[in-house]
Amino acid sequence: MAILEVDDLRTYFKTRRGDVRAVDGVSFSLERGRTLGIVGESGCGKSVTALSMMGLLASTARIVTGSIRFDGRELTTLSEHELEDVRGRQIAMIFQDPMTSLNPTLTIGTQITETMRRHLDLSGDAARKRAIELLEEVHITNARQRLDDYPHRYSGGMRQRVMIAIALSCNPKLLIADEPTTALDVTVQAGILDLLEELREEHEMSMIIITHDMGVVAEAADDIAVMYAGQIVEQASAEELFDHPEHPYTEALLGALPQLEGEGVRASRLTAIPGRPPDLVDLPDACRFAPRCPYANPNDECAKHVPELREIRQGHLVRSAHPTSERAGALAGAKP
Amino acid sequence: MLKFVVRRVLWTIPIILLVIFMTFLMMRAIKGSPFRKSERAVPPAVLENLNRKFGLDKPWYRQYFQYVENVATLDLGPSLVLRNQDVNSIVKEHFPISAELGGLAMLLAIVVGVPLGILAALRANKVTDYLLMLFANLGFAVPSFLVATLFIYFFAAKLGWFPTNGWGSASSKVLPVVALSLGPLTYFARIVRGQMLETLQQDYVRTAKAKGLRWRRIVTVHVLRNSLIPAVTAAGPLLGFLVTGSFIIENIFAIPGIGRYYVTSVSGRDYSTVMGITVLLAILIIVANLVVDILYGYLDPRTREQRT
Amino acid sequence: MVLNPQEESLRETVVSRESEELRFEAGAALRQSSLWRDALRRFTHNRGALIAMVAFLIMLLYVVVTPWIVPYDPNNVDFSASYLTPTWSHPFGTDQFGRDLFLRTALGGRISIGIGFAATVAIMVIGILYGAISGFVGGWLDNGMMRILDALYGLPYLPFAIITLAIFGTVNFWTMVVALTVASWFTTARVMRGQIITLKENDYVRSARAIGARWNRILFRHLLPNTLGLVIVFVFLELPGVVLGEAFLSFLGLGINPPNASWGSLAQDGYTQYLSHPHIIVIPSVAIAWLILSAFFIADGLRDALDPRTEGAA
Numbered sequence: 001m002a003i004l005e006v007d008d009l010r011t012y013f014k015t016r017r018g019d020v021r022a023v024d025g026v027s028f029s030l031e032r033g034r035t036l037g038i039v040g041e042s043g044c045g046k047s048v049t050a051l052s053m054m055g056l057l058a059s060t061a062r063i064v065t066g067s068i069r070f071d072g073r074e075l076t077t078l079s080e081h082e083l084e085d086v087r088g089r090q091i092a093m094i095f096q097d098p099m100t101s102l103n104p105t106l107t108i109g110t111q112i113t114e115t116m117r118r119h120l121d122l123s124g125d126a127a128r129k130r131a132i133e134l135l136e137e138v139h140i141t142n143a144r145q146r147l148d149d150y151p152h153r154y155s156g157g158m159r160q161r162v163m164i165a166i167a168l169s170c171n172p173k174l175l176i177a178d179e180p181t182t183a184l185d186v187t188v189q190a191g192i193l194d195l196l197e198e199l200r201e202e203h204e205m206s207m208i209i210i211t212h213d214m215g216v217v218a219e220a221a222d223d224i225a226v227m228y229a230g231q232i233v234e235q236a237s238a239e240e241l242f243d244h245p246e247h248p249y250t251e252a253l254l255g256a257l258p259q260l261e262g263e264g265v266r267a268s269r270l271t272a273i274p275g276r277p278p279d280l281v282d283l284p285d286a287c288r289f290a291p292r293c294p295y296a297n298p299n300d301e302c303a304k305h306v307p308e309l310r311e312i313r314q315g316h317l318v319r320s321a322h323p324t325s326e327r328a329g330a331l332a333g334a335k336p
Numbered sequence: 337m338l339k340f341v342v343r344r345v346l347w348t349i350p351i352i353l354l355v356i357f358m359t360f361l362m363m364r365a366i367k368g369s370p371f372r373k374s375e376r377a378v379p380p381a382v383l384e385n386l387n388r389k390f391g392l393d394k395p396w397y398r399q400y401f402q403y404v405e406n407v408a409t410l411d412l413g414p415s416l417v418l419r420n421q422d423v424n425s426i427v428k429e430h431f432p433i434s435a436e437l438g439g440l441a442m443l444l445a446i447v448v449g450v451p452l453g454i455l456a457a458l459r460a461n462k463v464t465d466y467l468l469m470l471f472a473n474l475g476f477a478v479p480s481f482l483v484a485t486l487f488i489y490f491f492a493a494k495l496g497w498f499p500t501n502g503w504g505s506a507s508s509k510v511l512p513v514v515a516l517s518l519g520p521l522t523y524f525a526r527i528v529r530g531q532m533l534e535t536l537q538q539d540y541v542r543t544a545k546a547k548g549l550r551w552r553r554i555v556t557v558h559v560l561r562n563s564l565i566p567a568v569t570a571a572g573p574l575l576g577f578l579v580t581g582s583f584i585i586e587n588i589f590a591i592p593g594i595g596r597y598y599v600t601s602v603s604g605r606d607y608s609t610v611m612g613i614t615v616l617l618a619i620l621i622i623v624a625n626l627v628v629d630i631l632y633g634y635l636d637p638r639t640r641e642q643r644t
Numbered sequence: 645m646v647l648n649p650q651e652e653s654l655r656e657t658v659v660s661r662e663s664e665e666l667r668f669e670a671g672a673a674l675r676q677s678s679l680w681r682d683a684l685r686r687f688t689h690n691r692g693a694l695i696a697m698v699a700f701l702i703m704l705l706y707v708v709v710t711p712w713i714v715p716y717d718p719n720n721v722d723f724s725a726s727y728l729t730p731t732w733s734h735p736f737g738t739d740q741f742g743r744d745l746f747l748r749t750a751l752g753g754r755i756s757i758g759i760g761f762a763a764t765v766a767i768m769v770i771g772i773l774y775g776a777i778s779g780f781v782g783g784w785l786d787n788g789m790m791r792i793l794d795a796l797y798g799l800p801y802l803p804f805a806i807i808t809l810a811i812f813g814t815v816n817f818w819t820m821v822v823a824l825t826v827a828s829w830f831t832t833a834r835v836m837r838g839q840i841i842t843l844k845e846n847d848y849v850r851s852a853r854a855i856g857a858r859w860n861r862i863l864f865r866h867l868l869p870n871t872l873g874l875v876i877v878f879v880f881l882e883l884p885g886v887v888l889g890e891a892f893l894s895f896l897g898l899g900i901n902p903p904n905a906s907w908g909s910l911a912q913d914g915y916t917q918y919l920s921h922p923h924i925i926v927i928p929s930v931a932i933a934w935l936i937l938s939a940f941f942i943a944d945g946l947r948d949a950l951d952p953r954t955e956g957a958a
Contacts, residue, residue: 088548482929
C-alpha cells in the first residue's frame, strides 16, 4: 500500500490581487521504501506541496480542496493538536538553509533531545544517549563533546547533518527534504545525498526530495515528478524520465544541463528557456507552459484547455498536448 | 567573555571623562556669557569656596582636572545659591526620592509592558493586538503632563482616591509612579512585540514546528528567549526617558526629587548645582548602558564564548 | 548524455525563440517597476499610513490657515469672555484672558511645528554629515567619532537642552531650535553611519571602485541617494520628538516666553487652572498628540513601503 496518497491538492494564498494558486491540482502517490523527487523551478509550488502536507502553511495560505492520506489517515482534517503529534514522529522534514534552521541560543543537544522527549517520552539521560548515537549515525565526530556546543560552532554541512539527525530521531515513516543541498557547497552535497540514502535504507523510510536541481534527483530519486506553475506536468521513474522525457518542459530542463562530454559540446551554448513562469493569480484556461513551449500553436487544444495528466506509457504520466513520442512522428525513431 | 567585560569597562572611563569635559565646557560657556554679569553678586565666602573648589583663578585645563578630581572623590562643589549647602548634600537629600520614583516606574513598566508586548505579538493583527497597540501608541503620544494632570483631576480631585501631590505615604506614590511608567511601558510593549514578531518569522521556529513540538513550548523556549534578550538592550535609552519624564512628573506632583530641583536651580541660576546634577545623571546613564551591554553580551552565547 | 539530433534541433528552436515575444497574452509575467514607484504604491495601499498622512496635513492646514481667517486678535484681553467652554464662536473656548483658543492653538502650532521642522532639518543635516563621514572614512576617525558620540549619549536630553538654552541666555525660536537640535542629533548620526557602512560593503560600490570611480562620486552618486529612504523615515520620527521636547521645556517654564505661545506654554497656562477649566490644558496636549501620532504612523508606513521584506500577502 502506498504510504502517501495525495489527491487533487489545491493550496491557495490570499493576496490583495486575488488568490495565488500555488498548488493547483497535484496528485501523486508514494510507495513504501521509495524516494520521490519533486523537481521544478522556483515558485512552481513544490515547497508549498510539502508544507501543505505538514500543515506548516503561512496564515495567508489554505488548502482549498484535496486529500492527503498518510498511512491510511487523512491529514487535511486533523486539528493542529493532532498534527503536532504527526510532525516529527510520523513525518519529518528538513529545510533548505541549515545556517538559519537551528536556534542559535540553544545547544545542539537540546535541539535534538527535545523532539525525542516530546514524542517518545524519554528521560533526559536516555535522550542524550540516543542523541549521541544519532550524531554518530550522521558521521559527526566527537559526538559526546559536540552535543553541548552551540550551532555557531558547526559548519553548514555539519548543521545539515544535525538537521537530518533531528529528523530521524523518532524514526519517522516519511522524510521530506526540501532543497537539502541547495545551500551547501557542491563537494558537501554529494556527502549529504549519500547519507540520506544510507539512512533511508537503514531506517526503512520513504523519502520525498524537493529540488530544482536535476542532478540531485538523477542521483537520489526512484521516481520523479516534474512540477510547473502549480501542477505536475510529468511523472515517471527516474530512468524512464531521463531516457525518455515527454514533456517539452522536461526536455528543456534536461537540455539546459551543462554537459562535459559528447559531440559538439564545446561549440554549443547553454540553452535557457525563454520567458518567465506565469502569474499564479491570473491563470488562463490553457496549458500553463504554452507561452514558452516551442511546439505550441494558438490553434491547438492546449491553448483552449488545460491538458489532462495522462498515461502515455505504463507508469509514465504527462500533461501535454505535444509529448515527445507523439510529435510529428519523424523523430520518434531517433531516440537513443 | 571576561575580555569583553574588561574592554567595555575600560572604554567607559574615557567616555565619562569626555562627558565631564563637555559639561565643563558648557558650564564655562554659561559662566562666560554676558547674561551672567547682570546677576546679583555672589557672596564673598561662597566665591572663595568656589575659587578653591574649582580653581577658578587657574587656567582652564587645570580647572578641568580639578573638577575631575572632585568628581572622583565624590565632591560636587558648593551651591551657588544656598549658602550653607553644597551640591553633595542636596543630592543626598533629593536623589533617593527620584531614584525610588524612577525605580518603581521602571519596574511597573517591565511587569506590565513586557506581557502586553508578548500578548500583542501572539495575537498579531487580531483585535487584541490592535487594542493593545492603540493603548501603546496613545501612551507614547499623549504628553505626560496631560496624563499626569488628568490622573490628578480624576483620581485625586474628583474621586479622592489619592492625594493630589507630595511624596510620602504609599498612596501618594501611586499616581506619579503610574504616570511616569506609561512612557517606558508603551516603549517596552512595542519593542517586545516587534522582537517577537521578528523571531516568529525565523527559520528555526519553522523547524521547531516541523519537529511537532507543542506550541507552548515553542513560544516559551524558542521564541521568548530570543525575543526578550534583544529587548534588554532597549532598556538603555529608557533611563534617559525616565530622567526626562521625572522632570515633568516631579514638577506636577510637587515631588521633591532632583528633577524638580534641577529645574528650580536653572531658574535660580545655581549653576554649580546644575553642573553637579548633570554630571551625576550623565555618569548614571553611561554606567547603566554599560551594565545593559554587559548583560546582553552575557545572554548571547556567541559573545559569551568568544575568545577574543 | 550524448547529444542526439532531436535534442540539437530542439535546442536551435528554443534558442531562436529567445528573440520572439511571449506568445500568449494571458499568463504573462508581471511587469517590473522601479523602487520608488513600488514604494509609493505600497504606501498608498496602506490604509493606516494614508489616514495618518491626511491627519498630518489637516494639522498643517489648521495652523497655517486659521490665523488668516479667524477675526480675533490673539492678544486682545477681554475679561468678559473669559473661560468660555467650546461654542460656535469659540470652537476651542477661551482662556482666562478671554483670548480665543482656536486661534491661539493654531498660532502656537505654527511655533511648535516650526521649531519642529527647523530642528528636524538641522538634525538631519548634521546627523547625515557626521554619520556619512564617520561611516565612509572608517578606521580610526570612525572609532574616534563614535566614541565622542557615545559620550554625548550620556548627556541626558532635557538637561542638555536646558544648559544649551542657558548658554544662549535668551529663549526664542532660534535658540530653541539650536538647543533641541544639539540634544537630539545623535541617534540620526549613528543610524546614518550604520547605513553607510552597510551600503559600503555592497557589490555595486566595489564595482564602482573597480572601474576607478573616485570617492566623491561613490559617496554622492551611490551611497547617499540610497540613504534617502531612511532619511525620509527619520524625518517623521524625529519631528515628534522635537515637538515634544519643546513642549516639555515650555511646560517647565524654561521655554518660549509670552506673548508668543507654543503648545507647551499654552499647556503651562492651562495647567494652573486645570481643576476648574481643564479644557485649556487639554486642547494643546491633544494637538501635540495628534501631531506625534500622525507623524509616527507616517514613519511606520514609509518604513513598510520602502522595505519590501516586510510586505505580507494582503
